[in-house]
Amino acid sequence: MLLIMGLTANLSLTLQQKDQDILNAMSLVGSIKRKLQKLRDDGWDSLMAKVASFCKKHNVEMLIMEEEFVDLRYPRRRTNISNMHHDKVNCFCTVLDLQIQEFNDRFTEVTTDLLICMATLSxxxxxxxxxxxxxxxxxxxxPDDFSYGELLSLEQQLDIYIDNICRDERFKSVENLGDFSCLMVKTQKHLAHPLVYKLLKLVLTLPVATASVERCFSAMKLVKTxxxxxIGDQFLSDCMVYFIEKKLFDSDSNEKVIKKFQMMNERIVIL
Incomplete structure (x- = not known):
């Protein structure tokens, strides 16, 4: 567990960041997948060497790998497999296969290509x-959002768009797609480049449909105990907003909230 979690810890922290470098994140995903596959193919011997060293250092008795595996839940039942088979096949390879399969399901070729292409709008x-x-x-x-004619038109519009935006000083300090899209509307550039702006809106929905939604579901497990x-839908929604956007409410003291709640209705007891 320490070995696998050590490999994926950095990637986990990277993918949880709100503002992230997508190209580097996808590159890191590829590196972790290759490392996990290499560990599955050639990492057993090195892991066993570390285990043996640990057992020797702390005077822990190490299992004889050639002996028959004993299931502690059913100690009298014969398993007909060795400790080596159980540890390597049933534990080591199985866990790594699950990790690799999860990576392949989460980051398919299409998804990875979509994220890499999305980063070019940054x-x-x-x-x-x-x-x-x-x-x-x-x-x-x-394909459902752009017609064949729009696809042909977009190729021409992209050249005009990048030249026009790069020469506009108002866009020099923009650092993320959210601020960039707001500035396009503010400067009316979204009307001059409608197809690019349409593509930008589609791209902006991608992180919302993945990371943000997953964060909300994780928060819901803590809120709805x-x-x-x-709990009603409206109250749950209010609690979720407060829990997820807690940094926005740091400036409001508990006394201020209690006072406002007290003044909303006549109450027998003073809070």
Missing amino acids: PVDSFHGFDKEKLVRLDKLY VARNR
């Missing part, structure tokens, strides 16, 4: 990562 470093070919490929991943099993 305004960081004056649109340093802009790539016309990748944006056209990204456009084709949304057994003691709150009859």
Whole structure:
């Protein structure tokens, strides 16, 4: 567990960041997948060497791997497998297979390509990562949102768009897609480049549909406990907003909240 979690800890922290470098994140995903596969293929001997060293250092008796495995739940029942088979096949390889399969399910070829293409719209470093070919490929991943004529038109519009935006001083300090989209509306650029703005809106919904939603479900497990099993939808929604956006409420003291709640209605008891 220490070995596998050690490999994936850095990636886990990276993917939880609200503002992240998608290209580096996807590159890290690929590296972790290759490392896990290499560990599964060739990592058993090195792991056993570490286990043997640990047992020797702390005077722990180590199992004889050639002996028959004994299931502690049913000690009298014969398993007909060795300790080596149980530890390597049933534990080591099985856990790594589950990890690799989860990576493949979460980060399919299409999903990875979508995220990499999405990163080329980033305004960081004056649109340093802009790539016309990748944006056209990204456009084709949304066949229901762009017609064939719009696909052809977008290729021409991208050249005009990047030249026009890069020459506008108002866009020099923008660092993320959210601020960039707001500034496009504020400067009326979304009307001059409608297809690019449409693509930008589709891209902005992607993180919302994945990371943010998963954070909300994780928070819901903490908010809706057994003691709150009859909580109403509106009250649950209010609690979720307060829990998820707690940093926005740090400036409001408990006394201020209690006072406002007290004044909402006539109450017999003073809170």
